[in-house]
Amino acid sequence: MTREDILQPQNLVYSKPRLMNDTGMHYCPGCSHGVVHKLIAEIIDEMHLQEKTIGICPVGCAVFAYRYLDVDWLEAAHGRAPAVATACKRLWPDRLVFTYQGDGDLACIGACETIHALNRGEKITVIFINNAIYGMTGGQMAPTTPLGMKTSTCPYGRQAELHGYPLNITDMAATLPGTAYVSRQSVHSVAAINKTKRALRHAFENAMSGKGSNLVEVLSTCSAGWKKTPVEANRWMEENIFKLYRLGDLKDQ
Amino acid sequence: MKDNEYVLLKGNEAIAHAAIRCGCDGFFGYPITPQSEILETLSLLKPWETTGMVVLQAESEVAAINMLYGGGGSGKRVMTTSSSPGVALMQEGMSYMAVCEIPALIVNVQRGGPGLGTIQPSQSDYLQATVGGGNGDYQTIVLAPASVQEMADFVDLAFQLAFRWRNPAMILSDGVIGQMMEKVVLPPQRPRRTEEEIARECPWAVNGHGVGRRKPNIMTSLELDPAIMEERNLRLQEKYLRIRQSEVRCETYLCDDADIVLTAFGSVARICKEAVGNLRRQGVKAGLLRPITLWPFPEKEIAALAGRARAIMVAEMNAGQMVRDVRAAVEGRTPVHFYGRMGGMVPSPQEIEDQVKLHLKEINLI
């Protein structure tokens, strides 16, 4: 069999999502952002919502998300994406409005906007990429950094008395009456990626049917910030992060 | 309320009614004295049941201004109102909106500062409003109403300017105009724009409309290539120049033969107008120039008067903010005096008259 025989449309088992363009990604090797971007592109296309989507990107590594997915995007100020999304959804109720935020953006500087938008039951989806670190600014401590973990601003390891405790904002969100669906997933294996896709699709469907606010956290690796190879980072996440942040649906109404 | 009929309203209430009537799509605000009546009036009027206008009490002024970023960025007519400490919190968002060229209306019913200050009227946010306020080189279009009627009229005017220039616009009012009651004719009720109208007027808007047939619309203030960023800044500056050339508004009163021209905006301009009337009855040739747009500032109009009048006196409820712009416009041709009261102390016409006489005596004109 020649190469030409194999490269036939009927043999196609996988392709780049239609809504993903050819712009080269700025993400580091081993980073989880690209995988989640791909899932979002697939779901929007499968739901035929390209013309109805407003994405809100954060300040953080995903600040350039708008370069890669062919939908309309607003790039919000650091932490303010849920407020931006609130107005977009209220003013365009038939649109798919989602935010895409890191842990610093969502759980630290934007904690107020996150909690209030979720608790107002805004019909949006908040996608929360938790890599336990500030990736973009070079690996500083995040609100989600586990105790003991070393970062550039806690170089001797995070200590409760010095730095306070890691914030589990997703568990908090599950207790809010305004949230309809709260889930924590990861993308470190094919099975996990499939589960994350299901969670994101469920959140988007909820938001489109007006079911209240939706939060999908994706536990993510940051090889560069964690100073580990992609394989080591995945293992480290399984051993250290998963026991701090429980995987699975926390709330589904 | 019927069209073309006088009603008695507070300045704050007039803003709320005018917003609904001019087809505003969304209001996002956080309570603060002396402007809480605006959100309260809207909540009572329930425009979401009539025009479909969204009214939302935000969790903070930071959230409110970012709701404007989203609402205006998606092409809707959106506004917020606040008072000085709240507007201080909005500066980051306004900077983002200016560079992304997002139209929206921000109303500041000023109170005295610094800090929590006082709930009494003040004009001490003039500089913040007219020279940017947040980070970076940018401008906000600023209108200064001097009556309840202008509170009502400037809502639509500000939206028109904001959309004409794709730029945030501000109504810089104060606690006097916000709280006082006057007769006012409200603008006629106009429908909100349809999705097709928005798509036509705002092809840049981030709302999904037409993606696939057009390229995605993206709004971002981030640009890591300094050469491109400079180009973007220069384009903005060019736009600001065109605004300065075409949107200056001011009112002159008895200036043609005036020995001394008072310059004041907003509530203080009304007090000065009264003082000018009193002075004229006493034979003193006083006049008044009232900037209506604080940015763009009526530089040429002031420069022209500076050539004619013997003195200029700027009166403000602050430590001397607009007077800097007046001095820059006058370029030393005429002495420019300043009279200011601060932190909720509203000057009386008598105080202004006494100051005018003092300065005219100095040059032996009385």
Ligand SMILES: Cc1ncc(C[n+]2csc(CCOP(=O)(O)OP(=O)(O)O)c2C)c(N)n1
């Ligand atoms: C008001 C403001 N403060 C600080 C910053 C600097 N800053 C940029 S990204 C970032 C942290 C991002 O971390 P996270 O949200 O966890 O996302 P990640 O980069 O890890 O994906 C900070 C502090 C900023 N841009 N704006």
